[in-house]
Amino acid sequence: MINERHSLPLRTFVGHYWIQEMVYLGKDTICYRAEDMRLNRQVLLREYYPSDIAKRHVKQNDTYMVDVEPVQHDIFTAAKKQIRNTYTILKELNHGSIASFKGFFEAHGTIYMVFDYIDTKTIQLSLEQKIKYSENEIGVFTKSLVVALTALQYHDLNVCHIQPDMIHMNKKKNAVISGLTDFIPLMSSYDEHIIYDIGLLMYVMLKGTPLEADEEVEELISDDNYSTVMCELINRMLSPKLSNRPKSLQEIQTLLSIYNKEEPLSQPVLSETKSNPFLFVAKLGSIVMILVFTIYLLYNQLKESKSQEISTLKNVQSHKVSEIDNAEEQRTLGEINEKVYHNIPKAVQLYKKAANQGNLYAQLRLGNLYKKGVGIRRDDQQAAHWFLQAAKQGDSVAQYNIAYFYYNGIGIAKNKKEAEKWFEKAAEHDSDNATYADGKIYYEGDGIEEDYKKAFQWYVKAAQKGDIGAQYKLANGYDYGEGQTKNYKDTMFWYAETDLRVYNGLKEKPLGAINIAAFLPYDNDSKEYTTGYMYEKKKDDKQALKWYLKAAKQGDHRAQYKLGFYYLWGENIKHNHVKSMYWLKQAAAQRNVHAYFGISYLYRANQGIPKDESLAFQWCRKSAKNGDRTAQKLLGSYYEVGTGTEINYNKALYWYEKAAARGNDDAHKLMIDLKKKLKIKS
The missing domain is CATH 1.25.40.10 (Tetratricopeptide repeat domain)
Structure with missing residues (x-):
């Protein structure tokens, strides 16, 4: 069992991370708040430390190493491999309700994972400080949490547990799963225990206090603050009988769909009047009648809505596509089949019905699915067809894709003029890739008339957005006078903006980039070091430091x-x-x-x-x-x-x-x- 004596001492280094605080002890992990000394930012650093088979010792150079007994080495190596595989998938998942995972690295004999450090309060800390949550806040929060967990499921991942000390609430009242959480491969029993965890989280938020170790969960009863709908949902999720619980995260998401991101407007408070008690009673009676009638209407509306949702879900599960005619509903059901049930052929069938009625999202999804061959046979012609349909509706992603297809002759006849047309349309919609691509087409003059000035105009736009390729092209253009007048100052500026490390792994390296050395005192030194040296000689310490x-x-x-x-x-x-x-x-x-x-x-x-x-x-x-x-x-x-x-x-x-x-x-x-x-x- 891990305890505090196993953790790294404070103010020690792991790579370029400076340990500032030990924040969490898990089963096989220790989490630290650390400073990234390169980027000057706070991060959450997870250290894999299986205390049952590992121990720590200090080397002479004050490095804290993790050692494993030789007989346990294979187990340790396999576990690190599993961590790498799991967190590689997590890095590809960019979700607003999951702490951003920055990467992993091996050091000191073990493996470390790096997350963004979330500086807001956890739900646990908020409860300890007696912060109250409204029903709408709990609904919005839980709905966003369920969406995040569904996204993890789609990528074959899950979390071990949902606990109040691992979840934050952001300014929009959405949940954020922190890096303290153990992310693991998806298992078949996922929904059963995770639905209970979510219910327990909602329970303590509704109660407004943390659950004590020996405290039993009570059945919730609606009151002035929390409706019957909310209380019954939580009671079902915490039911000892598995058959009574919601069957899936999708079902919970559907039940929570009534909650909005903004709080519902509260009713004005009626002041008592002592001058005319009969008038007060009459008004009160009218209000009661209005409330009763409103509740009746809401009950029937919810009942009808629930009936429609059940019918829709049955259609999805029984594949009765022919019963669904609305394009947006077809698109929604296609998305459910794709991301929840992982039934890609059925999703494609539904997407096509929606796409043929002009649904933009469905057209984009079809283009991507056929382009990548995810769950279906890759088909470049189908991908090109649907990207073109979406591009005609003004979508910049589709416009860039169809331009790329035209440029390379993928699934459609190669046509550089058409490629340039669609790249330009995408660039006008602020597509960064298209902006650079437009400049490249005019610069190379492949299929269209060569035009350095137009190329330069597009390169300027891309460079200002941080595109390193465009920055290099600008520097080279100013250096040799291509598309603009030679300009020493601008040449220096854009070469300086270009980070040459990006090109180290490319087959075609920008050989002209080393021309900047001709302006500096030491030909064999890097431009960064030499520029720093020049500023140091000029006594400009801030620029030298940069x-x-x-x-x-x-x-x-x-x-x-x-x-x-x-x-x-x-x-x-x-x-x-x-x-x-x-x-x-x-x-x-x-x-x-x-x-x-x-x-x-x-x-x-x-x-x-x-x-x-x-x-x-x-x-x-x-x-x-x-x-x-x-x-x-x-x-x-x-x-x-x-x-x-x-x-x-x-x-x-x-x-x-x-x-x-x-x-x-x-x-x-x-x-x-x-x-x-x-x-x-x-």
């Missing part, structure tokens, strides 16, 4: 050292010992010997980094052995007074002499003083 940061993120150990130096001793930069330690250790890991002394200093300074004289001594000794005369002098003093090590006068004299020989006057004086103390003649 460019050194770009180079450091690419792995340049000199830039990493420079960052550590700036954060530690920079004149016009706010000092930050935590960031300094991070970048100096990154440089030291690449054997940058200049970083060793800074690390030693930070372990002595006790400002943001816990003071550790032993580690200060170790890093000082590393620096001294690599020839730093200041470190050599300091190491001599460590040996003389016993800081971080045992007193050793012989070694103290040795290092004083080393530093003095390299011109350190202070070391020379310390050496003479120690010799006098030891009565040694010079």
